[in-house]
Amino acid sequence: MYFTASSANLLNIKADSLIVATGSQLQNSAKDLDASLDGAITSLIKAGDFKGKAGETLIIYIPVGTGKRIILVGTEGATTAQQQIRVTHAGATALLKTPSIKAVWVGEGLADDTEWQAGIVARCMQSVSYRYDSGRKIPAQTLKTLTYWVAAKGSVSAANKGLNYGAAVGKGMNAARQLGNMPANLCTPTYLAEHAKALTKGQAKFTTSVLNEAQMAKLKMGSLLSVSAGSDEPGKLIVIKYQGAKATAKPVVLVGKAVTFDSGGISLKPGGGMDEMKYDMCGGASVMGVMHALIETQLPINVVAIIPAVENMPNGNATKPGDVVTSMSGQTIEVLNTDAEGRLILCDALTYADRFKPDTVIDIATLTGAVIGALGKETAGLLSNNDELATDLLSSGLRSGDRAWRLPLYEEYDQLLKSNFADIANIGGPQAGTITAACFLGRFTKKYKWAHLDVAGTAWLSGAQKGSTGRPVPILMDYLRSKAK
Numbered sequence: 287m288y289f290t291a292s293s294a295n296l297l298n299i300k301a302d303s304l305i306v307a308t309g310s311q312l313q314n315s316a317k318d319l320d321a322s323l324d325g326a327i328t329s330l331i332k333a334g335d336f337k338g339k340a341g342e343t344l345i346i347y348i349p350v351g352t353g354k355r356i357i358l359v360g361t362e363g364a365t366t367a368q369q370q371i372r373v374t375h376a377g378a379t380a381l382l383k384t385p386s387i388k389a390v391w392v393g394e395g396l397a398d399d400t401e402w403q404a405g406i407v408a409r410c411m412q413s414v415s416y417r418y419d420s421g422r423k424i425p426a427q428t429l430k431t432l433t434y435w436v437a438a439k440g441s442v443s444a445a446n447k448g449l450n451y452g453a454a455v456g457k458g459m460n461a462a463r464q465l466g467n468m469p470a471n472l473c474t475p476t477y478l479a480e481h482a483k484a485l486t487k488g489q490a491k492f493t494t495s496v497l498n499e500a501q502m503a504k505l506k507m508g509s510l511l512s513v514s515a516g517s518d519e520p521g522k523l524i525v526i527k528y529q530g531a532k533a534t535a536k537p538v539v540l541v542g543k544a545v546t547f548d549s550g551g552i553s554l555k556p557g558g559g560m561d562e563m564k565y566d567m568c569g570g571a572s573v574m575g576v577m578h579a580l581i582e583t584q585l586p587i588n589v590v591a592i593i594p595a596v597e598n599m600p601n602g603n604a605t606k607p608g609d610v611v612t613s614m615s616g617q618t619i620e621v622l623n624t625d626a627e628g629r630l631i632l633c634d635a636l637t638y639a640d641r642f643k644p645d646t647v648i649d650i651a652t653l654t655g656a657v658i659g660a661l662g663k664e665t666a667g668l669l670s671n672n673d674e675l676a677t678d679l680l681s682s683g684l685r686s687g688d689r690a691w692r693l694p695l696y697e698e699y700d701q702l703l704k705s706n707f708a709d710i711a712n713i714g715g716p717q718a719g720t721i722t723a724a725c726f727l728g729r730f731t732k733k734y735k736w737a738h739l740d741v742a743g744t745a746w747l748s749g750a751q752k753g754s755t756g757r758p759v760p761i762l763m764d765y766l767r768s769k770a771k
Contacts, residue, residue, distance in 0.1 A: 287415060287427070289408050289453055291393075291434045291445035297322060299433060302386035303355050305377050307395030309362040310338035314394050315437065319356070323348060327358065340364040341376040345384070357381055361395045370396045371406055371687040378410040381429065388431045393445060402685070404434050404445040405452030412456025413756065418467050454582030455686075455763050459756025462568070462575030466746060466754030470547035470564040475514075475522040475595035478544055478570065482524045482593070485574070489581055491530055497523035507634040509613040510594055513627045516551055516604025517597040523635065524570075524593040526577055530586050531771070536645035537588035538766060541635045543628045543651035544570025544595040551598045551624030552606050559748075566628070568745035568754060569650040570595060575759040576766070583763075587770040590642050594631040598624070610708045614638065615730055620708035628653045629712060629723055633730045640733050646675055647736045648765075649727065650758060656719030658743040666690040666758055667740035669724035675735050679765055686760035690739060693721055700725040 292299065296315060308316040310331050320327040326348060330336045336344040342360035359377035364370045373396060381389055397403040411432055417424050434445050465473060465481070479496040486492035499520050502511055507523075514521030524544075527537075544567035549555060555563065570593040577591055605611065609621045611630070614637040619630065628651050639647050657667040666683075668690040670676035676692050683689040699721045702714035710729055714722030724738045744757045 287411060287429060288431045289434065289449040290431070291404065291436060291442045291449060293436050293439040293442050296390070296392065296435055299390050299435065301388045301390045301433065303357055303381055303384055303389040305357045305359060305381055305389060305391045307359045307361050307373060307377060307392065308338060309360065309395070315392050316395065336360070338362045340369055340373050343376055343380040345380065355384060355386070364396065367684060368687045368689065371410065374406050374410045375414065378407070378414040382414050382427070385428050387428055388433070389429060390433045390435050393434050393436045400436060400441045401444040401448035404448030405455070406687075407432075407434060408449045408452030409456040409459070409760070412453055413459055416460045416463055418753070419464060451583060451767070454579045455760055457582060458575035458579030458763065459759045461578040462571040462759055463754040463756045465571035465574060466565055466568045468564070470597070473564070473567065474519050474546055475544070475597060476519065478546065478567070478574070478593065478595045479522045479524050482526055482574065485577060485581075486526060491528055491584070492577070492581070493527045495525045497525070505614055505638070506612065507614045508611045509619055510596065510631045510634040512605040512609070512611040512621065513545070513551070513598055513630050514596040516601045517599040518601070519546070519597040521594070521596040523638070524591070524595060526591040528577065528580050528589040528591075530580070530584060531588050535588050537590045537642055538769060539590045539592060539639045539642055539644040539647045540573045540576060540762065541592045541594075541632060541639060541647065541649040542570035542573030543567070543632055543649070543653065544593050545628060545631070546595060546597050548598045548625070548627065549600060551604050551627060552600050553623045553625040554600060555625060562746065562748060565746040565754060566652050567595070568652050569741060571754065572650055572741070572745070572757065572759050572762065575756060576762050579759065579763050585766055585770040587766055589766065590639070590644070592635045592639055594635040596631055598627045613730070617710060617729065618708040620705040620711045622711050623713045626713045626723070629726045632727055636727060636730045636736070644734050647731065647734050648679070648739065648762070649736070650739045650741060650762070652742040652745050653740045654720045654723050654742055657740040660693075660720060661691055661743055663743045663747065664689070666744050666761075667720050668692045668737060669695050669721065669740075670737035671695065671728060671731060672735040672737070675737050678768065679737055679761065682764035682768060683761045686764040688758050688760035690761065693724070695721065695725060695728055700728070
């Protein structure tokens, strides 16, 4: 799909569809368009066919000079970024249900920030166009070109900038969704490693390396290897370096949990819904999605992606409840529950992250069911050892519509991880599970600024809408963009 911006006479642009975001009171271009249609839009509003409520859509089939159809998208009540994104998503969905080949999106009616709004339009168009690629033949998308129209010629540059960024984020989200949706017999740790190498091949600013189990053993990553021990699939540590700035600039390190299938190990999960445990690698998939987006945007920033990839299975070699393992940091861990495995692979990856002398480290993980109980499927859990970093991420969440909510890391919670037989236990009991999981990770992040995003509630949907969401690619990209200089 090709995106471009224009300020040409709206009525002279040839297109199959024209998308107009408006409330019940027509303003600016919507009002002018209505006049050119002899009041057709006003008549529909008066008749009650279109009330202008946020996300409401109506298609008018009038073959005038602007095209074959006009898609009205309601905006009333959409005051926050999140609400405006939902309106845009509704418009994109309505457009892609038509056989339109070329469309014009009228850049009015929502945000005053042209660059932001254009970016959201491109991102939503990419997201809505996603179809799971299983290798089978799927109908081709008919829409080839979307022109984002602005009234002022001076706004075209900002609109194009927003379109390019938004399209890149949308592509990154779709890349993450594709990996997340793949079945676990195909998307193995080895597959992820090969995908990372293929993704960055020929990209001058990228370098990819993969550590195998023997190399991780030499680094004494006993915690990570204790998880892969129960599977015939060998674990991998995938490292992707992106150098978009000077070599001396400290990188942002993104650590993404990639448990390609989580049976729970010896602490076996219930059978119902276990198929969704292929999504336990969505943290790693989102980091891979960010790498996709960086290829497109070429942001002037240094980023290191670390993706510990394992499968958690219960064979005869599997770690048992009560076993004690030694992490790369030297800290010993009593494994009270083998289904709390994500933190066991992340802690070694977080220790490994220190060698890159990071400016900031952010880990992303589908870590706890407790975060779903606390925040549902709308909001990611955020915990951090640095207030400035937490504030920046919360702001990025609001701007991108990929929201997070901060939870505390009080000392009292950390005390719940005491063990009689090791330096730390891998679970802290039935209370505050999201917080104690982050407290566990915090034991391995003392040397740098660190934040943890628990995306167990936001990374995928269940039921009729079952599938990966591509979150939190938007919040991560917004953060990196805000840090880029």
